[in-house]
Amino acid sequence: MSSSPILVVKNLTTTFITGRGRLPAVGGVSFELNADETLGIVGESGSGKTVLSRTIMGLQPRSNVELGGSVQLLGHEIVHASEDELRTIWGTEVSMVFQDPMTSLNPVMTIGKQISESLRVRLGMSKADAKVRAIDLLKLVGIPSAEERYDAYPTQLSGGMRQRVVIAIALSCSPQLLLADEPTTGLDVTIQAQILNLIEELKSKEKMAVILVTHDLGVVATRTDRIIVMYAGRIVEMGRTRDVFFNHRMPYTRALLESTPKVSNPSHTRLITIPGRPPDLYNLDGGCAFAPRCAYATDQCRQEAPSLQEANSDGHLFACWNPLPVGTSPLNQQNSNEPNGASNEQ
Amino acid sequence: MTSTIENNEVVVLKPEKKEPLGVFFWVCVGWLGVNLLAAIFANFLPIWGPQDSNNYVDLNTGPSFSHLLGTDDLGRDILSRIIYGARVSLGVSFGAMFLAFFIGGIFGMYAAYRRGKLDLILTSVSLVFLAFPSIIAVIAVLSFWTPRSILKITIVIAVTSIPLVYRVIRAATLSAATKDYVLAAKIQGATDRRIMTKELLPNILPTAVSFVMIGIASVIVVEGSLAFLGLSTNVTTPSWGNMINESRSVMQVNPWLVLFPSLAMCLLILSLNFIGDRIRSYYDVSEVKL
Amino acid sequence: MIKYLGRRVIALAVILTIVSFGSFSLIHLLPGDIATVILGTGNTPANRIALYKQLGLDKGLFSQYSTWLGNIFQLNFGNSFIDGTSVSTTIGTALPIDFEMILISQVMAFAIAIPLAMKAAKKPNGLFDRIATGTSFTMLSVPPFIFIVLLVLVVSINLQIPGTGPASFVTFGQDPFHNLVSLVLPSIVLGIGSTVVYFRVLRSDLVSTLQEEFITMARSKGLTRRRIMWRHAFRPSSIALLGTAGLNIGGLIAGGFIVEYLMQIPGIGYMLILAINKSDFLLVQGIVMTIATLIVLLNFLIDFLFGIIDPRITRD
């Protein structure tokens, strides 16, 4: 864990300029990522997690977007880099797996071509070499009869197989960082488990760092070293996975955990809900964005946004004026059937 | 009853993210309105008669105070002839499109909602007709079906447009009919007729209106072409096509004779196309692919 | 693919049969008696019967149709009632002129529309896009017959460029240079009309294709913009372009007559108008049948190209 960071994000902001005004999709995000780490970024829709991952990648469109802060990836500054500069990093140093494998593959190109294209363009391989390597990659990601599938079109494959192809493309130029944006959303549970296991396995095999962006706490619970929880474009809690699950201090993290149904719950368990809806990013006032939905909110919360503060020396940070006591995570009392004290229903 | 009602939500309504239709749209609508009104009330307008030949005083003049757009080689007032000519262009095009939509639209909607054999048959038939160039059919039929009248021209153009209208409305209905709200209406006990009028019709209306506008514009062109071939109305009835065609021979002497009716036609087509295009993008109707 | 093409061939045969029957029955839609139309009034009954026999009209409808169809398969459309020339010969001389004009106009249209659409689609609603889209909209509103009349007014009459006016057509065989000069204005009219349509279709399709996730994916692979545009975006978008081109070229075969008529270029459309004016019904029939067949074949070709471009189509 003490190896030098490959990714340093400092005070990153992404603001969209739209017809309705300024939309601060990501506001002041800072974190670091080590070479052998798996980092989870969790948040609901509109929390800015996808925008964040695309900004880190440098894929955000340039028109009507204002970027601030810095993203240092293996010594390259991403934020204000031109597309020409970024192109030298994409694929070889960082690559991305997208949410929907159906739309992220070109429907009129064979999957083999889509893999070997990267190899030929980026690594200058010959056509024959690229094909051999592409078939190896297909085998690596677990596609049966890879030689025949080389000439298949994306529509001829199932969703799980398509996502494997996308992963093969992402890995084709041996990147050091893999950004996976909701890689298993829309896949069935058994296929989801296969894909997550595959990413985990390839991570250690290819020695790369992984950022796993998801809305599902289950996806990050056992497969990440650290977790970032996002709300309204900001980091509200960040720390080692166990700390976030067991020692979280930010009420939103708890609320997220409590409103997630669990297989281990007895039937007809009443979920503890967060009232209201995610905030309208156009109209954020000065206070904590979660305050309107938070049971513990005070006047201070409504007026002044809390900044990240340290919970422990292990890099566990949270942004809250009235943090929850340590060790009150619902996961610690799972076997007691008593209703949770911190009900925030109104 | 122990109330566990969560407080009524503070609903954050999504803003209507549409950009407004725009000034130019309303200019176009206004222009279309001016054309329609002028055509309808031509008899009551303070203008020369379309056949008044002025005792051969002012022949082939350019624009002047007494003749705002000039006169032709018989001394007839161009403005007046353009306004009366609008009757032919607008009459034929509106008539043909409404007729085509009445028949093709109903069939298209019904076929797309019901699917099955009827849809299969109607769609195959429409495909066959679409393979046959409709302009050729129009010319062929009109050249054999004499004597010609505005009504006949309207009917022939309408009939040859039905397959296309059918396809457009069918495609629009199909995309609406596969939505869950149609199923929802069905399971609440709505009759097919109710579903078609209350659920589907409001959703295909933007497509239909948009296509009517573009259709009218293209019928104006078709009618103009027919006039050139002498297949449209009687030469003595002014129509824009007739006017342009007749004055080609004196183009060198008096270019106004060609320019003004051409301008009238182009401006109206531009307005219609623009209205249709804006309606389509305003209501976010994707272009119907045939 | 074979199954897909097989189905298309069957559809092709069915459509051609129906179209041929439609063209055939045109002659029967004539009001009044054909012999009166051809021979005029005041003819002896014997003459009428002779004509009926000559045309085969004394036989049953079906036998007439099969004879007619059989002849057509040998490219024999009969001889004109009016001047006795072979309909096939007339069509054979006229068609190449149309092909020439369509070829010139389409090369021009694709050469202009594709790069413009690509440039416009790169920045939707940017300055270039607004100008190009606005111009295309204006051009779209000028009917071809107005366009050609105005061009003649400016180029042939005002600028007095020789050989560009109406009735200055010479065949390619006679004089290639003057042939091309005489086709400049009509080709521009047809070409600009097509350019506008192709530009609009390709632009809007490219704009939506460029927003697809697979384009972002291609970017994240580190491919150049140029490669992404041509290899990843153009190919899926070209389906819409191709479909439009099919309809448009069909429209030119059928609708080019107005330009030909005004410029007095003896292409198939002009021949059709002349035949209609002279009541040369066998020629009308032959031309209608030819145009319909060409359009059906064109559609088949487009379907075939669809199948090559997009593998999804052949496997539905």
Add this chain to the structure above:
Amino acid sequence: MSNKKVLLEVRNLEVNFKKAGQVVSAVAGLNFDIYEGETLGLVGESGCGKSTTGRALMRIVEPTNGTIVLDGKELTSMKGRELRQERTKMQMIFQDPISSLNPRRRVKDIVAEPLDCWGSAEGDERDRIVFDLLNRVGIDPAIYGNRYARQFSGGQCQRISIARSLAMRPKMLICDEMVSALDVSIQAQILNLLEDLKEEYGLTLLFIAHDLAVVKNVSDRVAVMYLGKMCEIGPSDLMYDAPAHPYTKFLLSAALEANPDSIQDNEVLSGEPPSPLNPPSGCRFRTRCPFATELCASQEPLLTEVTPGHSVACHYPLTTVKA
């Protein structure tokens, strides 16, 4: 449980589709009962036929075979007005909240649609019912009743859908993946609302979903489907603790728990479901089942009761092995 009144009785339900000349067997002979007042969860992966089952029950999709008896009345033989009338006793909520509501109609008209169809309430009475329903689902009718549906977010649309489905006071509600398009915090709100309304309106639910945790949280009993067949059906707590069908077991072990201490089973089911165009002989799960034998290929296992109320379709149910 067994002495309860059966509200919906499904026997030998089959749905076949024709696709490119071939027959797809989407639902292949389902038998189950739903008791009055209970919630039956129906889980399975995509393509297993769970949604088709729900739609066939509503007769939005025509069943190829079988009988559906709702509240003592046989639905499959009904036609026209009778069917429409009888069907209002059973309502359905769809997965896509946005497409479930007509974007060009006002919220209060959408909720009143069933009343208008049947003319069962007019004028003030109609307005009062709509007002109450909207209030009940948490949408303020005074402020939002005249808005168009397209302005609402997914969760709100789903609330409006629920209000509409309750307008005719149905006995039964079929929820087809109704929360899977929603964020967790909204999902929890909707699930709680559903539980409340179930109580209040005396509803019986068929809850179709792919998310095992969601299904368990709302269901009394759960049925598991694979490739058009039912694998297992039983009381949810019991079945999740001790699944009898290997497929259920794999499904449960693949479900991700939001707890770092949860055991991530490495026994991940390999492969993918075969095509319903050409389903395997015998047990449809045998191609992926590690315990499959020749018997599984030759003979189709029938749904048999292993413990009271818990049935499984497997030649080698796991409970017997354990015992």
